[in-house]
Amino acid sequence: TAESLPALTACSWSHSTGARGLTQQEREGSYNVSITEASEKDAGDYSLCCGSNSTRSCVAFTVHVKLRHPSTPQLKMLPGGDGASSKYQCSSDGFPEPEIRWIPSPPRVKTSRTQAGTAVSVVSSYHFYKTRQVLCCAKNAEGEECSKLLTYDLQTPPSPDEIPVVTVTLGQSLLLRCTTSPAGKGLQWLSDRGGLQRSKFFEDTGDSLICYLFIESVGEEDSDTYTCRSDDNRNKSTRVQVLERGFLSILQLNELNTVSARESFCFTAVVSAHPEPRCHWITPNGTVPCRESRTFWGNRTYQLCDPAPGLYQFHVENSEQHVTRNMSLCLTDTPIVHLIQETHRFTCTTNSTLPLVITWHTCPSSANCLEASSWRITQERHLQVSDLDAFCQKRASSSMVLADLQDSISIKCCIQNSVSSGCSPEAHLLTSPSLFVQPWIITLFTLLLVCITLLLTVILYSRKYDVMSPQKPQYESQLRMLQMVDNDYIYIDFKDFQYDRSWEFPRENLELGNELGSGAFGTVVEATAYGISKPGVSAQVAVKMLKEKHQAVEKEALMSELKMMIHIGSHVNIVNLLGACTDSDPVYLIFQYCAKGDLLNYLRSNRERFHQSLTDIFTKNRFSCLYHNFQSQHPHRDGPASFQSPYVPMASRETETEQLLGQNPSCMDTTDGFYEKSDSSPAEELQVLTYDDLLSFSYQVAKGMEFLSSKNCIHRDLAARNVLVTHNRTVKIGDFGLARDIENDSNYVVRGNVRLPVKWMAPESLFQGVYTMQSDIWAYGILLWEIYSLGVTPYPGIKVDQNFYLLIENGYQMDRPYYASSSVYQIMRLCWALEPQDRPAFSKLVACMETELEDVEEKLYSNITGSKSNAYHNICLTSDLCPPSDDCNISTSGEPETP
Structure with a gap:
């Protein structure tokens, strides 16, 4: 709607692509444009622009058209009349409207459309009476789904193509076909519950006799075992299970994998689902679709073979639900161990995957070191671990001080990982450690003293004349995640984690506003996000971004923070992540906006509005009636002893405040701003703390x-x-x-x-x-x-x-x-x-x-x-309410309960 003074002269709709003319209507100041049977070309920006003399105003709307994967095709039976052969009908809906094809392809196919997005194809059954495998497939830009005409041939031995368990959901169609030779008269479908089935059709093609069991819309009562039987006692059976809705579950998935570099490896996922699932693998190098499966019953197995080391995801979905699971692959090998002799210690190093164990072995000169029994293991030493560029690979080192060793000794170190173990070459210490180290200690001490003197001189000089500017620190999030490694905490590096693209928000739907804060590394601004919570609704948000001149490592740190916030998840008492814009610079992190500040x-x-309790306010004469309101709302309360419910933050207190404030209009004094109608709680309306x-x-x-x-x-x-x-x-x-x-x-x-x-x-x-x-x-x-x-x-x-x-x-x-x-x-x-x-x-x-x-x-x-x-x-x-669990182990001191 639009209105103006003076009156509007013209209003018109336009589409950003200009690809189609818009049918618009005007009625009593209302300007409407309607889109029927929306398609991809209808997506984009729509604007209504109105003019009044020299003034022109516009309002814009954005329309997104959601693509839909084809539904599982439904097969139905259309009986022929007066000797004509019956027909098979296949239908599927999706957007864009799917195309239907039959396998094998018949010579003549009739295709029609019943409504927007639904395709229907009809073909004569005569084309398929000799074909064991008949498929109907529906395909559009989002993918392809197929259904199988379930056929049971009494003249052949049981075949893997003859499905022993047929799963359908309520309201779907069921079509079973049974064939035999013309000699096998009396062909019929029977159920375990007894009796002939109500929906059955016969065909005699001359070469074979065909009997159909067709139920257009199955119900729970149709769950049963059905048997096709001929008069010569040939028979085959299938069990039909009717479910209220479909399902999807991952039965098996190897998530954490550490394998030898010499072994071949495949990620393997076993999925149980109905309707037919679709899946893909998310790899460090992009998305890889699962190999097409033509399994129409039972569990499905998908594999991704010979992957490179890294983090992966497996995503599977059907029309009922979708599931994404994380996986990782680490390649490890026999560790190559290096032993380095320094001035006062031996250092043992290797590059390997965790976990690993390092041991030091010594052999005295008096023993035969060629015999394994002559070597003894020393006490454990601290293991230092640092990251390497290769995924999962760590650089591990351990040291042995020479002063801890005996004279004339041989030493080596061995490292064992999850695959195998390796040892360093032997090193020999032929002199007393104290005599061996002493001249080096003197030299090192002298050099160290000189370095310290020079360093102190430079520091004092730089502080006096301010010639040394401190190096600018780099940005990192204050929030960090920890993991325990070798009884020590280390930070989790989210740099190599995969960014979940579902959090990406269109940059053009974000309108930046005033700055909320600015610091050494970046700024936080107020913004309006269109459609971030639900389509067509704008929301006030806070956007976090780096300053224009930032280092590459700071952008990497911001991306790591984004991945960490996604990993952490949401909670009512943290500032939650809502989305991100990462496709181009600057990177935006979108958070909840908190209107009241810090x-x-x-x-x-x-401070000036603080009261020990609301009752301190109510004791004033003009609020005395509030006592009666409260008593009237709790006529049966016996005092504190009747209090049973655990505390729910803000909820119960606000309810009671409403009861205190909201029942008697005479208690509301709007002249001094204590109470006014708003979305805030009554305590906020009172502006008290x-x-x-x-x-x-x-x-x-x-x-x-x-x-x-x-x-x-x-x-x-x-x-x-x-x-x-x-x-x-x-x-x-x-x-x-x-x-x-x-x-x-x-x-x-x-x-x-x-x-x-x-x-x-x-x-x-x-x-x-x-x-x-x-x-x-x-x-x-x-x-x-x-x-x-x-x-x-x-x-x-x-x-x-x-x-x-x-x-x-x-x-x-x-x-x-x-x-x-x-x-x-x-x-x-x-x-x-x-x-x-x-x-x-x-x-x-x-x-x-x-x-x-x-x-x-x-x-x-x-x-x-x-x-x-x-x-x-x-x-x-209180000791009786706080048992020896020490959950609330606080001692009393005799001080008053309230200040």
Whole structure:
């Protein structure tokens, strides 16, 4: 519709390709264009443009036409009349409309169309009465599907072509053909349930007698075993099973494979499905279709042979569902072991796949080292592993210090992998290690001293005259995924992972808006995405991108972050990935947009509106009627003892707030903005911040971190500035290192050659550079302190210097923030345990925060109803409710429950 002052002079529709004239109608200011039987040529942009004097305005729409694979062809029987032969009908629908062909091809075929997208072909049965194998196939640009005319010949032995089990779904047609010689009179189809079948037709071609069993639309009652029998007691049977819907499952797939480089190898997938499945392999070099299978019953086996090492995927689908599974192939060989003698140690190295075991063997000079029994294995040594360019290949090394060896000794090292083992050549130590090493130690010590002196001189000179500019660090995501290798954590490198193209979003459907943040490496901007959630609907999103002048490794890091976010999946309390634009530069990562900004500024801007609870507001005279509303909504509540349900974040509290605010119109005062109709929750409409909001924020962040830790994912910069707030006060954990101006952010302090958020870092991260789930738990405790201080910077009044590091190292902990209860403060202190293993897991923190929320609700009931019950106990502080599992192992200190 369109309207204007002065009146419109002209309105017209246009199509971007101009390939077709548009039939348009105008009626009372409404301008319509209709497309019937849409095809590929109808895709594109449509515009309605209207003019009024010198003004011209347009609105544009985008139409996508979805291609559909041909459906499984349906075979039906059309009986002939008055001596005419019967006909076979084959039909299939799809887009574009499929073409139907018969195998073998008959001389005359009648093709028609019943409706848009459905093709129908009819052929005389006479052309096929001598043919055992009759196929009807439907094909379009999306692929091909075939159905078989099921034939059972009583004159021949049982054949693999005669299907013993026929699977059909409800409403499909069933056509069975039975043949014998003309002498075999009395040909008929019988079922195990007894009696002749209702849908049967006979043909006598002179050379053979044919009996058909045809059911146009099968039902559950048609599941049975059917037998074709002649009067000379020849018979063949098939079992018909009627399913409510189709199915698809992968019965067998070799996913993780490590094989010898000398062996041949095939990925093998065994699939059970109905209707007929379609599949392809996704390889590092592109997509490879599965070899065509003409299997019309039973399981199907697909193979991809002689693949190169790497990551693969197997995708299979039919009209019911689709499944994609990941696979990998590592090639390994007998390890070639090198033994290098250095000034003070032996180093053993090899390139191989994991897992592998390295052992050191020594033989004293007094023994006969030609005998295997003379060699003894020394204690295990630390194994260092680093990545190589070849897939799965690692460079492994281990060292043996000369001082640990005896005089006049032979030494070798051996390495065993999953295929075989190999040993290095023997090396000989003919002098005392101490005498052998001593002159080298003196020389090395002298050189080292000279180097240190020169280095200190250069550093002091560069700091004084600022002639050395620090090397610009490269971008990497703060979120990282860990895996355990040889009892040690390493980061998973997503560089070699395959990008799932289903996340690709059309760049032209993205309209960039204002900048939300900018940093050393990139920016985050607000944008509008058309059709990202569902067709025809626009959504507000946030787009993350690198700056225009970026390094190739930074783009690689951004792509790795994209693949990692896809691998992690989605959760209500993390900023979820929605899509990406990667086909050309710049690369865009599209995330959820959180309208309320970051939690730190949200807390600071709402400090003046903080109340310990909603009841603090309601005690004012003009809100006194709200007490009666609450009581009327809970006439049978006996107080906190009746509370049974576990806490559901925000939901139950908002419902109760609605009950408090929404029942009596006289309680709504719109003059000062406390209440107005909107999509926000009533608490948001009141523009207040309460203690249970703080608990809700704490609980939601714990839930988000519990999800990330379940994926072996660590954050490394968990803080209130990296948590976003959206509608209904839902909070989401994000990663904004790309767009954070750490040069001008006082929270990031120079340590070494990088800037780090030292006030949020665990001791092991500060002093050893170790980041694990336990270090994130420490940061969560600091974030709790931020929440319950309403945005105060941690360690207030303490300058980050050597004294600060000594305080952390000696176990210093901040005092309780002003708005925290004693039980919440005890949770913070547990998070700040010096030993990482003493900190509670995020699952336990979720349980304790849930308990805190339940207690606040019980106290709300008690205050509103006037109950004097002492039911407000912190479950994490109560021994009978917190068994020896230590899930909520928090000690009480006699401090008041609320600040």
